[in-house]
Amino acid sequence: PPPPPPPPRRRTTRIQKRNTEAILEAALEVFSTHGFRGATLDQIADHAGLSKPNLLYYFPSKEAMHVAVLTRLLSTWLDPLRAMDPSGDPQAEIMAYVRRKLELSRDFPRESRLFANEILQGAPRLTEVIGGELKALVDEKAEVIRGWSAQGRIAPVHPHHLIFSVWALTQHYADFDMQVRSVLGPVEGQDPYPEAGRFLDHLYQRLLAPKG
Known part of the structure; x- marks a missing residue:
């Protein structure tokens, strides 16, 4: 006789979806504040408004929660680089990448600190x-940038270090938010992102302008 059909998959209920989202939101808050080692299940449960046993019903360990949060984060984090179009205008594509990365720091500071x-x-x-997905994507876009430089469409730049510089100059505003706002003072430090965007536009336009 043929093997019996597999049991039907149980549908996720609305309450389960809501609790899962509450746990991941709480885990993001706790992990981005305390790091993986400093975070505790009790802290996450408290932020989620759930009991610790209920928390462990959805995720069997602190590490499982951390991996789930990081997995969601990475897709968002890599999207701006994926959007760099090899057929577009080189300076416009790189400048758009810088702006998208700065917007990520503004809109997702906890995710930046977690990463x-x-x-x-x-x-x-x-x-x-x-070593896999991220490196492959960076290598792919580095080849695009190298080709633009070889064609004289942008100034000669080391493509990997160009990408590293974008990470450093944009994620700084999320990872060192308190320092940035304290140094700028109560007026400019209330929202440093508009002026940061203008500064980075000017910096990269000067850097990328073709020689001659």
Whole structure:
């Protein structure tokens, strides 16, 4: 006789979806504030408004929650670089990438700090992604930038270090938010992003302008 059909998959209920989202939001808040090592299940449960046993019903461990948060983050984090169009105008495409990365820092500061904390700890839960998907994407776009430089459409630049500089100059505003706002003072420091955008536009336009 043919094997019996597999049991039907249980549908996720509305309450389960809501609790899962509450847990991931709480985990993002706690991990971005305290790092993986400093975060506790009790803190996450408290932020989520759930009991610790209920928390562990959805995610079996702190590490499982951390991986789930990072997995969601990475898709968002890589999208701006994926959007760089090889057939577009080189300066416009790179400038758009800079602006998108600055907007990510403005709109997702906790995610930026979470990613930075993971890297500072040696990226134990991201090693495969960084050496795989992230590296492949950066290498692909680096070849595009190298081709633009070879064609004289932008100034000669080291493509990987150009991308690193964009990361450093945009994510700084999220990762060091308190320092940025304190140094700028109560007026300009209330919203540093408009002036930061103008400064980065000017900086990269000067850097990328073809020689002669």
